[in-house]
Amino acid sequence: MTVDERPHLLYVAWGYPPSRGAGVYRALATANSFARSGWRVTVLTASREVFDYQTGTDGELEKTIDPGIAIVRVPFSLERAEPDLSQWSRARMTSNLLWSYIRAQKDRISFPEPVYGGWRRALVNATDRVHQENPVDLVLGTANPNVDFIPGWHLHRKAGVPYVMDYRDAWHLDVFSGERIGLRHSRSARLENRFLKNATEAWFVNVPIRDWHVQEHPDLADKFHVVANAFDAEFASQFKDMERQTGIHQSRSLVFGYLGTIYGPIPLKEALDGWRMARSQSDLISRSRLVFRGRLGHYSEPDPKVLKLLEHYAGDSVSYEGPVSKTEVAAVYAQFDALLLALAGSEYVTSGKVFEYAATGLPIASVHYPKSAASTILQDRNDWYPVKEVSAQAACEVFLQTAERAVHMTATDYAKNQNWASHLARERQLSPRIQRLEEVIGKD
Incomplete structure (x- = not known):
């Protein structure tokens, strides 16, 4: 099989090495597993300086990325985290609380998620560039943030590309309290329902979270799979x-x-x-x-x-x-x-x-x-x-x-x-799903 014949995965993860944030190990391991299974992998992630500000960085972790993976770092606004008061606008200096509220509302216009919603446009632009240069066969977005699901939805509507939604936690379930987040007919709930209906698969880290989503979307249960966190x-x-x-x-x-x-x-x-x-x-x-x-x-x-x-x-x-x-x-x-x-x-x-x-x-x-x-x-x-x-x-x-x-x-x-x-073990969790997805895109 030549390089050009390998299936192309677009993997979307806001937090990816050198991020030291929650969920980064799952993102790292998943992308590496696809690469080892013979896929070309392109990762869309946030810019490096974002992790310096927010999560901290781990340079040694970055060295464990499969060398064949292409990484595209998509600009993400650091304005909220700016510690230098001399860089703040006059409006923010007057009332940081009001400024933050207005900024959050602007982010939600693009995508109904605080802080991360404003990343949607940059993600879509990066997705289009990647797909134009090297057509994508499958998109896998890992959340949270849930804006990571946008590239899959976008390419599916635009070019019929299949996509997978990988939930590290949940969008509308508070995993600590067990309570539902938001109204069932809210904008974000309607959006999630639309995404799930069109997804090829949705992955969850454990059975209880998967079962909760089955109750919420009983007609989609066949799409829902447990892909647990694991050890390498x-x-x-x-x-x-x-x-x-x-x-x-x-x-x-x-x-x-x-x-x-x-x-x-x-x-x-x-x-x-x-x-x-x-x-x-x-x-x-x-x-x-x-x-x-x-x-x-x-x-x-x-x-x-x-x-x-x-x-x-x-x-x-x-x-x-x-x-x-x-x-x-x-x-x-x-x-x-x-x-x-x-x-x-x-x-x-x-x-x-x-x-x-x-x-x-x-x-x-x-x-x-x-x-x-x-x-x-x-x-x-x-x-x-x-x-x-x-x-x-x-x-x-x-x-x-x-x-x-x-x-x-x-x-x-x-x-x-x-x-x-x-x-x-990690491979016991991922291998069956990777094999199934190869069948879906006709590259088995």
């Missing part, structure tokens, strides 16, 4: 034949680790109070440490409230040791003896780190809503200790259970857990 094969391979020091409690200490974004809805205080209680009840845990790695909040600057809370428990051997590049994630996990999984409380929340946690083979202390979608992922795994309720006492109990197990884990135990997790 390269990541899992680094834990093969893993061993840990074992021994009697009198000579052991443990490192419990949390790796991921730490933000508002996570029951962080309950977990920390539970850790403090466990230290008072267990000599083993009193000699052990609880280490947090990852970002504090979703923006480039750490959330000061979260940082202050972690610092408050420093005397309990709790430490925050900074964000981690994607290329260093496996090495960080290798420093831990057990894992803390703390998630926002909702049946619709899975989180990407659940899959990595499962792949390490390490014992897991889960402090989150018992009916979380993450519980569905881990329910048959050995060495998983979930709370029965979100409280400090329940967290204390699972810390005690997990610690007792951690000191007795063997290489065989780790291997069993890693083998169990093999069905959660």
Whole structure:
């Protein structure tokens, strides 16, 4: 097959490396998977300076992009995030609140989404240029923001190009509260319904979110598929034949680790109070440490409230040791003896780190809503200790259970857990969908 004969995917992701924002790993892995499957891939994403301002950047993550992928960085207005007051207009200086409101309304005229709606025109222009230079066979937009779905809809209307909608969260479902966002007949709801009716497929990260959309759009259920977040094969391979020091409690200490974004809805205080209680009840845990790695909040600057809370428990051997590049994630996990999984409380929340946690083979202390979608992922795994309720006492109990197990884990135990997790590998999630889409465009 010559280069010109390969199918061409236009992949749309506002957040793409070097962004360090939520969802970037899914975007990176999906585009790479298509490239490895023999597709030409062009990515439409925001300009680099946007990530410097908003999400922070990870240069090492950018190095993991498949070298065959073409990246088109579409200008995105940074006016809202401008920190230099000398660059503000007189109207904004007079009332930043009023200026922000008017700007948000202007954005919504183009597309019914605050902040990102104004990106629509630049996206459409970039889409037309790409398609004119190199005809697109398929568009895959990953949200949020939901404006990422516009190029697929645009090329479908203009040239009959099929498109896929990949939902990292949801457009009209609040995944934390379970409540519907907005009115059923709002402009955005009508737009989403139109997009879904014309899409070839829609992907969701877990069964509960998929099922919610089936209830909302029962006539479209056959289009809806679960493509879960997952772990990469390269990541899992680094834990093969893993061993840990074992021994009697009198000579052991443990490192419990949390790796991921730490933000508002996570029951962080309950977990920390539970850790403090466990230290008072267990000599083993009193000699052990609880280490947090990852970002504090979703923006480039750490959330000061979260940082202050972690610092408050420093005397309990709790430490925050900074964000981690994607290329260093496996090495960080290798420093831990057990894992803390703390998630926002909702049946619709899975989180990407659940899959990595499962792949390490390490014992897991889960402090989150018992009916979380993450519980569905881990329910048959050995060495998983979930709370029965979100409280400090329940967290204390699972810390005690997990610690007792951690000191007795063997290489065989780790291997069993890693083998169990093999069905959660990235390729197992994406390969069936890529093969199906190749059939749709007639390039199988």
